Amino acid sequence: MTYEILLYSHIIGACVLLGTGAGIAFFFVISNHWGNTEMIAHVSRIVVLADTVFTATAAAIQPITGYFLAREVGWPLTEPWLMASIGLYIVVGAFWLPVVWIQIRLRDIANKAALANSNLPETYHRLYRVWLVFGFPAFLSVLLIVWLMLTKPSFE
Template sequence: MDYVVVKWLHILSSTFLFGTGIGSAWYMLFANVSRDVRAIAVVSRYVVIADWLFTATTAVIQPATGFYMVHLAGYPLHSRWLMWSVVLYVLAGACWLPVVWLQMRLRDIAADAARAGTDLPPLYWRYFFTWAGLGVPAFIAFVVIFWLMVAKPM
């Protein structure tokens, strides 16, 4: 496959990956700030769908296209910028895996509370703050990865 096509796929999938993460975080955060249980239930349901549809698929496409571009461009795998990118990507993935589980739990707890017409229990809020806390290092990791991909500091 042509380098430009692979690079386009890599950039496009990174846009979906990062954009879904930012969008999900934004809507989930503000639905929770509203404390409207029905809104939280609806938003959390769609956040889980978006994560599986966009984040999971692009999380696979990113390293595949990235390593293929490295191969096509002839960059050494031991390049410091590339090694740091991989470390940060693994860190972001390590944050994302529990986030997926937390989002599904948040969705289920919110749906149950909306159906019952009750407030969200304390467990929901513990999960939510853990979810938010895991998003911070993942966000920072992706911002640094973007810089490393553009600058490729030697």
């Protein structure tokens, strides 16, 4: 692959991770803020779908394009900014993977409550709070990774 294709693919992947992450979180938070069980059920189905189609795909491709891009340019993976990026990517995964499971559970609970025409149970609200808290370190880590990619600091 050429440098330009790798760079383009890697940047698009970063944009998708950042953009869909922010968009998914925004719409899910807003639907939960309004508190309408049917709306929450509907939005949660879209959230799970969007995370599967966009975020998971970008998350899988990002380290691959990053590795080949570093190899193409000649950056050793021991470069401090690359090591920091890789470490932060692991942090993102450590928070995002449970979030995926939580989103699926939230979707299922909300759908069940919507079908029964009932309020969301406390289990839903407890899981939602965990989802919300886990989102912050994951999102901030992605922001830091993008900063590292752009600035490539030496940490010296």
